[in-house]
Amino acid sequence: MRVLGVDPGLTRCGVGVVEGVAGRPLTMLGVGVVRTPADAELGQRLVAVEQGIEQWLDEHRPEFVAVERVFSQHNVRTVMGTAQASAVAMLCAARRGIPVALHTPSEVKAAVTGSGRADKAQVGAMVTRLLRLAAPPKPADAADALALAICHIWRAPAQNRLQQAVALHAAGAPSTSKGRRG
Amino acid sequence: MRVLGVDPGLTRCGVGVVEGVAGRPLTMLGVGVVRTPADAELGQRLVAVEQGIEQWLDEHRPEFVAVERVFSQHNVRTVMGTAQASAVAMLCAARRGIPVALHTPSEVKAAVTGSGRADKAQVGAMVTRLLRLAAPPKPADAADALALAICHIWRAPAQNRLQQAVALHAAGAPSTSKGRRG
Numbered sequence: 316m317r318v319l320g321v322d323p324g325l326t327r328c329g330v331g332v333v334e335g336v337a338g339r340p341l342t343m344l345g346v347g348v349v350r351t352p353a354d355a356e357l358g359q360r361l362v363a364v365e366q367g368i369e370q371w372l373d374e375h376r377p378e379f380v381a382v383e384r385v386f387s388q389h390n391v392r393t394v395m396g397t398a399q400a401s402a403v404a405m406l407c408a409a410r411r412g413i414p415v416a417l418h419t420p421s422e423v424k425a426a427v428t429g430s431g432r433a434d435k436a437q438v439g440a441m442v443t444r445l446l447r448l449a450a451p452p453k454p455a456d457a458a459d460a461l462a463l464a465i466c467h468i469w470r471a472p473a474q475n476r477l478q479q480a481v482a483l484h485a486a487g488a489p490s491t492s493k494g495r496r497g
Numbered sequence: 498m499r500v501l502g503v504d505p506g507l508t509r510c511g512v513g514v515v516e517g518v519a520g521r522p523l524t525m526l527g528v529g530v531v532r533t534p535a536d537a538e539l540g541q542r543l544v545a546v547e548q549g550i551e552q553w554l555d556e557h558r559p560e561f562v563a564v565e566r567v568f569s570q571h572n573v574r575t576v577m578g579t580a581q582a583s584a585v586a587m588l589c590a591a592r593r594g595i596p597v598a599l600h601t602p603s604e605v606k607a608a609v610t611g612s613g614r615a616d617k618a619q620v621g622a623m624v625t626r627l628l629r630l631a632a633p634p635k636p637a638d639a640a641d642a643l644a645l646a647i648c649h650i651w652r653a654p655a656q657n658r659l660q661q662a663v664a665l666h667a668a669g670a671p672s673t674s675k676g677r678r679g
Contacts, residue, residue, distance in 0.1 A: 357599070358591025361584055365592075385577060395567060395580050402543055402581035403588060409540025410547075417539075 319377035320463030323401035329456030332375045333464035343446040368407040380408035381467035384417040426466035501559035502645030504638045505583035511638030514557045515646035525628040550589040562590035563649035566599040608648035
């Protein structure tokens, strides 16, 4: 499974591609940051994010895109830019028919460190270890994007089983007898 | 000046096209709502908003797009969808090189009713009168989109003078002697 993780932002949008399956060593295929100038017009910044995401999709052809779920409880100013950048990332993926998954920051932290309240350094250290990198990816947005992709790969089997169960239930089939254990 | 007003939203995105200049009777060229199903995936809904906005841009070729400025103080759930839909509208316009302007809800209300705290009915009544319509556009999102376009046409001269002054100042020219009164 090849996943593009996106840590959305207007000034710095982290992007990272990870390939692998749960329970096996993972491979990083690419990591980077899409930047847009803070003094550019908002519309132009969104166009620049779109172009950046499109380049990553073109180059790596991911099967899934995992985007950080944005909450509006946080800083009022930054959250709007984050929501707008995440909308562009989701739009780019959905236009190509690539499934988009949203994961909360605490889900991502819990997936890679075991604690939903881990700090940036801890996430960076675990991403470095799990992907067998020489050094933590910089800036933190890039490391967070890789963590999102890892989180998606590890959570995907459970999510897929859940989706299968829901689909079976919706189709009127007995959902208990056909469950496959992964 | 032909302006597409966009009242952003995922479930209902109001769109309205108004042509005219400040101080002259205005003409409505079109009004409607881009709808997306609430049970569809977020990415698919954003793609549907994009397709809807593109159709309006194709059909009416506006020179400006006016979008409601989103604040995150309001309802936490709806504000994210509003921010995401507005990002798509801004993206569509900016991709075509169409200037995007943001106006706050109170700027729009003040422009068309004289009061920044006017209610929906008052905005609808004034839009109906100013565009000489037979009845208020329904739903309210459609009327709000027209109000945004009207607001932009009426505020534009002042904004253009401000932009000219800033540009002159940035170029080092004396900004007072060259100001043109509109």
